[in-house]
Amino acid sequence: MRNIIITVSLFLTVSIMDAQPKLSGSLGIGYTSPDYKTFAEDPFPKLGTFERMMIHVSFAYQFYPNARIGFSQWTAFTSDKYSGQDFKRSFNYRAISLETFFHIRRRIELNFTLAPMINSGKISMTSSQSAAAWDSLMAEFDNSGIEISSTDEMTKTFFGFTSSIGFRFYFKPYLAFEGKIGFLETFYKNDKWKFQGKAIKGPDIDIDDMPLFTFGLVYGW
Amino acid sequence: MVTILRVFIFSFAVLSAQEVIKDNACNSDLIKRAKKEGMRSIRVNEMPRYLIDLWNCRKEENGKKTLKRINDKTVEKDFEHSEKFTGFTATCAYCTTTTVFIFYIYKILSN
Numbered sequence: 001m002r003n004i005i006i007t008v009s010l011f012l013t014v015s016i017m018d019a020q021p022k023l024s025g026s027l028g029i030g031y032t033s034p035d036y037k038t039f040a041e042d043p044f045p046k047l048g049t050f051e052r053m054m055i056h057v058s059f060a061y062q063f064y065p066n067a068r069i070g071f072s073q074w075t076a077f078t079s080d081k082y083s084g085q086d087f088k089r090s091f092n093y094r095a096i097s098l099e100t101f102f103h104i105r106r107r108i109e110l111n112f113t114l115a116p117m118i119n120s121g122k123i124s125m126t127s128s129q130s131a132a133a134w135d136s137l138m139a140e141f142d143n144s145g146i147e148i149s150s151t152d153e154m155t156k157t158f159f160g161f162t163s164s165i166g167f168r169f170y171f172k173p174y175l176a177f178e179g180k181i182g183f184l185e186t187f188y189k190n191d192k193w194k195f196q197g198k199a200i201k202g203p204d205i206d207i208d209d210m211p212l213f214t215f216g217l218v219y220g221w
Numbered sequence: 222m223v224t225i226l227r228v229f230i231f232s233f234a235v236l237s238a239q240e241v242i243k244d245n246a247c248n249s250d251l252i253k254r255a256k257k258e259g260m261r262s263i264r265v266n267e268m269p270r271y272l273i274d275l276w277n278c279r280k281e282e283n284g285k286k287t288l289k290r291i292n293d294k295t296v297e298k299d300f301e302h303s304e305k306f307t308g309f310t311a312t313c314a315y316c317t318t319t320t321v322f323i324f325y326i327y328k329i330l331s332n
Contacts, residue, residue, distance in 0.1 A: 020260060054309040065302045066310040100310035100317075106300045112317035173260060181246035183324045211328065 022062030028216015030054040030074045035206035048078025062162035066101045084127040109168040124153035154195040160186035180214040246277030259298035
């Protein structure tokens with residue numbers, strides 16, 4: 001199996017090296033509107049700025065005169081306090097995209113993207129606590145008042161689908177501004193989160209069908 | 222032995238004193254090809270050499286004109302290659318347009 005993967009990787013690398021390259025990378029911002037419902041007694045950290053304005057990164061390879069295949073990722077994250085402890089929450093929306101396009105003008109391109117998604121969610125918290133064994137060890141060295149911190153996280157993987165229509169304006173043949181309008185359709189359920197190897201229930205958040213606006217710069221040749 | 226050494230040093234001095242006629246970097250094969258077919262005709266393995274040539278070409282007399290010509294040619298070639306949909310790409314575009322359109326119609330109606 002390993003040999004097959006190595007052979008295929010080598011073949012693809014050599015093919016790309018020998019082919020006329022049409023590789024591009026993009027960096028931008030994606031705007032969406034998730035809804036995080038209240039579900040706990042303590043106030044759940046509110047929607048952060050970077051949970052609406054997601055960081056978007058993508059790479060694509062043009063394999064056909066009018067088509068590209070690539071990888072896109074939108075990262076939504078926030079860092080806050082929950083019950084006085086450091087709290088972090090992030091969602092990564094990852095897509096394997098098929099993008100077809102055509103030029104309506106010399107420097108203006110319209111593109112159409114269809115992409116299945118494998119998304120992941122992560123909630124982590126760092127809490128301070130005391131441990132009797134550590135306390136006695138510290139006391140032996142004449143230390144006192146030292147708090148032990150521990151970090152743990154709960155994770156979730158879920159599938160989805162995204163589709164968008166976009167335009168590109170090429171300043172240069174290798175540099176363009178891109179804007180896209182589309183949607184994110186995810187199959188998120190609040191059960192089957194993982195915490196320390198066990199299946200648990202997670203937050204009840206509404207990220208099933210969200211509009212998605214993405215803007216950014218594309219660089220490539 | 223000393224004579225041989227003198228002759229060798231003299232010969233080397235004469236040879237190295239010859240004026241080296243430097244080629245214009247804008248006339249390299251890769252730059253010529255890029256001017257003719259656009260920069261996407263350059264392969265990945267040729268890219269380092271092309272970038273070096275391009276860097277050197279900038280400093281030449283007609284360097285900026287050459288770079289502009291390469292850029293214009295590339296834009297023109299891109300336009301020629303993807304002016305119209307070919308093969309399956311139109312189907313993909315129709316599917317995308319339909320799904321996005323239905324999504325927003327549904328959103329507007331549900332609000």
